[in-house]
Amino acid sequence: MSNQSTTAKQLEVKRIVDVLSRAIAQHRLRPGCRLIEAQIVDALNANRNHVQVALQRLAMLRIVDIEPNRGAMVSQPSAKEAREIFIARRAIERAIVENISPEMMRRHRHRIVSHLRSERDVTGASDRRVIVRELSEFHLLLAEICGNQVLSEILANLMVRSSLIVALYQRNDVPACQSAEHQAIVSALEAGDKPQAVAVLQEHLIKLEAQLELEEPSSGEVNLRQALADL
Secondary structure (H helix, E strand, O other): OHHHHHHHHHHHHHHHHHHHHHHHHOOOOOOOOEEOHHHHHHHHOOOHHHHHHHHHHHHHOOOEEEEOOOEEEEOOOOHHHHHHHHHHHHHHHHHHHHOOOHHHHHHOHHHHHHHHHHHHHHHOOOOHHHHHHHHHHHHHHHHHHHOOHHHHHHHHHHHHHHHHHHHHHEOOOOOOOOHHHHHHHHHHHHOOOHHHHHHHHHHHHHHHHHOEOOOOOOOOOOOHHHHOOOO
């Protein structure tokens, strides 16, 4: 009975963690957003203790910050942390691609084709949340195809943290991710050309990072006359 209760609690905590992670990754919950326990309990029909454990777990993953007397809020990564996350992504995603064989690609061919089609469909739309979700899912799909659970778990965490970085630092005039580059990675993997797949992936991630304005917010006073000039 004890084991069953523990398993049920673990599954419920995982459900809450997964829902909150998806909401953050899709920019439904923005950096700095307060995560009020009572509202989460109501929205997810969850137990308050389970919600507290889920928030603590997200805090350990650096997705949520918990401060005394203020409670939990969605993390706001610094520019330094943002650069470090992209360094980590280049290392982890390189390992994922290097462990994908043409046979693995053939086995998942239907899912890959379906996903790329969905990407093309949504990138012309105006719903940014859907675009963010579909383009991010490609990277997670490659991790799943790779079959390495540890790499998948690490990347899942990095992808959520990347979404926070995009919400904070991305320029508004450029897309977050290019579907055509995803197709080029798929083509190289299907052909068994891992060096080409890695090269395209690395360039892709470098471009994503280059789209960010990685400057730490100024802590000094702002000159309003200068800031509002020519507007």
